Amino acid sequence: MKHAFVFPGxxxxxxxxxxxxxxxxxxARSLFEKANEILGFRISDIMFEGSEEDLKQTKVTQPAVFLHSVIGYLCLTxxxxxxxxxxSLGEFSALVANGALGFEEALRLVAIRANAMQKACEITPSTMAVVLGLDDAKVEEICATITDDVVVPANYNCPGQLVISGTKTAIARAIDLLKAAGAKRAMELAVGGAFHSPLMAPAQAELAAAIEKATFNTPICPVYQNxxxxxxxxxxxIRQNLISQLTGAVKWTQCVQAMIADGAGRFTEVGPGKVLQGLxxxxxKNAATDGISTGLEEAVAK
Structure with a gap:
């Protein structure tokens, strides 16, 4: 059975x-200091001591989650x-882990992606909502009925849990329709905008230009891209899929199913929290999962 490493967003x-x-x-200290230098501000201070509000800004959140994941991974023996x-964002961490991207190159791309997405969020009032207890096909069908506005499936997280993305007005309409169709829950999320939807198109050109200039290596193992x-x-x-990911759906359920079909028997989540282990x-239910989320003592123990 193969050992898969997975990274949160x-x-x-x-x-x-x-x-x-x-x-x-x-x-780890050296990598954090290098990151502070590359980003032009002390992200380590915000990660260690910042408020929840400080950490919620997209331009901070994305590099912070990336750094926690990648530095945790690089400290493993x-x-x-x-x-x-x-x-989503975790795909950049996965590409450092398999050698397709270097640490510094990936961090620069994450920073560009975060800033471009932040700007795209400011153009149109937009959001996301989680839908629980409906088949994916039913959610897709309901989104497709709203033809005069933007609302699309964005994150296929696990069976019975799908996140949709779109304008504020379209999400509100979709929530009503999804509840009427029998969703156990359909509620707006506290996010900055409509990630993984056509509304991220303004960010795509900026990210694409940066990705085309970046150095990508042949990886040591496959990455299962969203x-x-x-x-x-x-x-x-890999380059093209990273660009497409900004406006395309995160097919996490399908990625995990493909990995299992290709022989994955153990999944180790590296990064903050345990969300992916739960998904x-x-x-x-037969997949073996574990995680490295808090400190070096955990990393050594694994």
Whole structure:
């Protein structure tokens, strides 16, 4: 059975994240200081001591979650991934883990992505909503009935949990229709905008330009990318899928199913929280999961 490493996305952040790595490991300290230099502000201070509001800003959240995940991974002793995947932003962490991107290159791309998405959010009042207890096909069908506005499936998290994305008005209409169709729950999320929808198109050109200039290597193992939900090893395909991901859906359920079909028997989540471990258990109750989320002592123990 193969060992898969998976990495969380935006929403997993918490005050104090990464501090135990910094306090206990010289390599981690060096990487945090390099990140502060690249970003032009002390993100480590915000991660360790900032408020929940400070951490919620997209331009902070995305690099913070990336840093927590990647520094945690790089502090592991000989992790040897046989496949990797990340949820949305987490895909960049997955690409560092499998060697497709270097740490500094990936951090620069994450910062550009975060700022571009923040700007796109400011253009149109938009949001996301989580839908529980309906089949994916029913949610897709209801979104498709709203033809005069933007609302699309955005995150296929696990069976019975799908996040939709769109304008504020379209999301409000969709929530009413989804509840009427029998959703156990349909509620707006506290997010900055309509991620993974056509409303992110203004951010795409900026990210695409940066990705085209970046150096991508042939990875040591496949990455299962969000928009295609299958193993990818070709650097040019990886680039294109990263660009498409901004406006395309995160097919997390399908990614995990593909990894299991290709032999994944153990999933290790590296990064803040345990969200992906919970989703994987709902996708396949037989999948073995564990995680590295808080500090070096955990990393060593694994």
């Amino acid at each position: 935006q929403g997993a952040q918490f005050t104090g994240m990464g501090k135990s790595f910094y306090d206990n490991n010289a390599q 000989n992790p040897r991934p046989e496949m990797t995947a990340g949820h 928009v295609v939900a299958k193993a990818v090893t070709d650097p040019q395909e 994987i258990a709902k996708i396949d």
